[in-house]
Amino acid sequence: MVLERINSPEDLRALDRSELEPLAQEIRQSIIDVVSQKGGHFAPNLGAVELTIALHRVYKTPADKIVWDVGHQSYPHKILTGRRDQFHTIRQYNGLSGFPRRYESPHDAYGVGHASTSISAALGMAVARDIKQADYKVVAIIGDGGLTGGVAYEGLDHAGDVGADVLVILNDNDMSIAPNVGGISHYLNRIISSYYYNKTKNDIDKVIEKSLGDAISKRIRKMQESLKSLIVPGVFFEELGFRYFGPINGHDVHILEETLAHLRELKGPKLLHIVTEKGHGYKFAASDPANWHGAKPFDVTTGKPSAKKSDKPSPPSYTQVFSEVICKMSDKDDRVVGITAAMPSGTGLSALQKHRPERFYDVGIAEQHAVLLASGLACEGLRPVCAIYSTFLQRAYDQIYHDVCIQNLPVTFALDRGGVVGDDGATHQGLYDTAYLRTFPNMVVSAAADEKDLSQLLWTALHHDGPFAVRYPRENGEGVEWSTEEEPIPIGKGVVMREGSGVAILAYGFMVYRALEAADLMEKAGISPTVVNMRFAKPIDQELIKELAKTHHHFVAYEDHTFHGGFSSAVSEAMHDNGLEGVPLLRLALSDEIIEHGPRKQVFEDHGLLPSQVAKRIEDFVHAKASAMIA
Ligand SMILES: Cc1ncc(C[n+]2csc(CCOP(=O)(O)OP(=O)(O)O)c2C)c(N)n1
Numbered sequence: 081m082v083l084e085r086i087n088s089p090e091d092l093r094a095l096d097r098s099e100l101e102p103l104a105q106e107i108r109q110s111i112i113d114v115v116s117q118k119g120g121h122f123a124p125n126l127g128a129v130e131l132t133i134a135l136h137r138v139y140k141t142p143a144d145k146i147v148w149d150v151g152h153q154s155y156p157h158k159i160l161t162g163r164r165d166q167f168h169t170i171r172q173y174n175g176l177s178g179f180p181r182r183y184e185s186p187h188d189a190y191g192v193g194h195a196s197t198s199i200s201a202a203l204g205m206a207v208a209r210d211i212k213q214a215d216y217k218v219v220a221i222i223g224d225g226g227l228t229g230g231v232a233y234e235g236l237d238h239a240g241d242v243g244a245d246v247l248v249i250l251n252d253n254d255m256s257i258a259p260n261v262g263g264i265s266h267y268l269n270r271i272i273s274s275y276y277y278n279k280t281k282n283d284i285d286k287v288i289e290k291s292l293g294d295a296i297s298k299r300i301r302k303m304q305e306s307l308k309s310l311i312v313p314g315v316f317f318e319e320l321g322f323r324y325f326g327p328i329n330g331h332d333v334h335i336l337e338e339t340l341a342h343l344r345e346l347k348g349p350k351l352l353h354i355v356t357e358k359g360h361g362y363k364f365a366a367s368d369p370a371n372w373h374g375a376k377p378f379d380v381t382t383g384k385p386s387a388k389k390s391d392k393p394s395p396p397s398y399t400q401v402f403s404e405v406i407c408k409m410s411d412k413d414d415r416v417v418g419i420t421a422a423m424p425s426g427t428g429l430s431a432l433q434k435h436r437p438e439r440f441y442d443v444g445i446a447e448q449h450a451v452l453l454a455s456g457l458a459c460e461g462l463r464p465v466c467a468i469y470s471t472f473l474q475r476a477y478d479q480i481y482h483d484v485c486i487q488n489l490p491v492t493f494a495l496d497r498g499g500v501v502g503d504d505g506a507t508h509q510g511l512y513d514t515a516y517l518r519t520f521p522n523m524v525v526s527a528a529a530d531e532k533d534l535s536q537l538l539w540t541a542l543h544h545d546g547p548f549a550v551r552y553p554r555e556n557g558e559g560v561e562w563s564t565e566e567e568p569i570p571i572g573k574g575v576v577m578r579e580g581s582g583v584a585i586l587a588y589g590f591m592v593y594r595a596l597e598a599a600d601l602m603e604k605a606g607i608s609p610t611v612v613n614m615r616f617a618k619p620i621d622q623e624l625i626k627e628l629a630k631t632h633h634h635f636v637a638y639e640d641h642t643f644h645g646g647f648s649s650a651v652s653e654a655m656h657d658n659g660l661e662g663v664p665l666l667r668l669a670l671s672d673e674i675i676e677h678g679p680r681k682q683v684f685e686d687h688g689l690l691p692s693q694v695a696k697r698i699e700d701f702v703h704a705k706a707s708a709m710i711a
Pocket residue numbers: 124127149150152153193194195222223224225226227253255256257358421422423445447472475
């Protein structure tokens with residue numbers, strides 16, 4: 081075994097060239113072994129093995145900086161940078177993160193999880209190096225999917241202008257999570273096909289001269305001779321001030337190493353275009369990379385999921401509910417248009433894509449553009465539904481305010497993955513949406529407590545003449561009866577789910593059924609709370625709050641959101657504004673800290689938010705306040 085001998089990049093650099101291909105095989109096997117057991121990002125990692133080996137042979141981290149984009153392809157990097165023994169803990173609670181994290185290793189130069197950040201961050205590091213007059217190299221890796229995100233061009237544009245010494249490696253596998261979209265993707269394909277065209281015509285020298293000029297082309301030709309690699313023009317990148325190299329085979333570790341070794345010595349902004357296969361080396365993944373982007377535990381021989389189907393069918397996921405409702409909405413209302421930012425299957429919009437392709441848009445990893453597109457559609461009388469995960473909608477903060485809310489446009493935001501995200505961890509938590517949406521005038525902010533709520537809220541949003549956000553978690557529903565039928569509900573009204581006395585639990589979204597569970601547990605302690613599904617953080621049901629205050633001496637607000645600015649803050653504000661600040665309020669939310677990866681239930685436990693913990697906390701709250709009052 082070669083891999084056994086690699087405990088650091090120095091060990092890797094000491095290997096003989098002949099050992100690199102066997103090493104790549106072993107790394108792949110290790111990824112297959114671990115992900116088939118534990119789940120995780122899969123096809124992107126299999127596609128980045130040779131690139132990672134070559135990078136760490138040539139660039140000497142941590143002095144040199146390697147900046148990954150998204151970071152979902154960083155498993156080989158983790159294996160080769162001293163974390164081989166912990167690799168089996170990846171994405172597990174207290175284990176390695178599934179993404180590069182600066183706290184985890186000095187080799188993780190930059191923390192990441194959202195796309196299209198690597199070029200700008202790498203440029204910052206290169207500029208810092210020059211300011212400090214230090215001497216190290218900076219490399220950004222970005223996928224062709226990442227290159228659909230506008231901020232990537234902001235980075236390219238500025239890097240070319242600054243002229244900093246930075247290498248951008250474009251890892252082109254023609255895939256985002258789904259097949260890639262957009263003009264740039266077509267452009268990259270044209271580069272690759274023209275490469276083969278040029279190759280067969282044996283016309284490469286001319287191409288080089290035309291595109292790069294004499295002096296550089298001489299150097300390039302020299303390099304080309306030694307590398308046996310080929311250069312064709314990537315005019316677009318060249319016009320931005322980059323020298324374009326490629327395309328080269330991203331699975332030929334030797335060509336990669338030789339190319340990188342030369343590029344390391346070449347000053348200025350450079351872009352190396354490598355062509356890889358997503359899922360390379362595992363046939364099921366390579367032939368269906370979209371479905372193997374991330375994998376649940378699976379049987380390595382058959383590629384089938386290893387979890388046995390339980391006899392009892394589980395309720396549909398919220399994503400499934402959304403997907404059925406939007407198809408129904410598009411049948412009934414011709415104005416409905418579904419928009420996804422590169423997540424057709426994750427958001428469930430792929431159902432609409434099949435059902436009514438002419439009312440579906442995948443805009444690439446371009447959340448800002450998605451919201452702007454929606455605003456334009458809404459101006460012209462259509463009813464766009466932006467289906468974007470809570471965490472990724474953060475990207476479009478300004479567009480939500482400036483383009484949708486100011487103009488009071490009827491755009492629906494379907495916020496999947498609202499709340500604790502689970503294994504993806506800090507970068508993907510959906511814990512901030514209520515706070516970031518609630519401050520904007522005209523925005524309706526809601527959360528679904530169950531399948532029926534979600535369906536009704538989506539219909540309500542469709543009929544509302546302004547922006548409307550509906551949040552739901554990465555979960556299966558509660559198993560209630562629901563339908564896709566049109567059934568709008570009053571905006572800003574809560575629903576009492578359980579009549580009790582003394583204590584009122586105002587719950588939001590996923591926490592409504594947890595509150596009901598907690599209430600049942602509290603019965604034993606002689607407390608019988610009222611439980612309300614508040615449904616709306618904005619407008620919040622002030623009338624109901626005032627009404628409840630007449631008969632309840634303690635209030636609890638319960639949500640799966642960060643502590644500041646969310647639903648429980650809204651309850652606190654509403655109580656204050658209605659002169660109810662004298663009524664004790666217990667706010668149950670996630671604490672104000674970066675929340676790492678772990679099963680949702682575990683994370684709730686860590687924050688005292690499981691129903692059994694909540695029951696106890698409310699009992700303590702009621703008793704403490706009661707004894708304080710007696711004293
Ligand atoms: C801002 C943002 N939106 C959406 C995502 C979800 N996402 C994760 S990976 C990915 C596709 C990335 O494609 P590419 O950069 O080509 O890498 P590949 O997976 O093909 O290696 C997407 C859309 C994200 N990480 N960040």
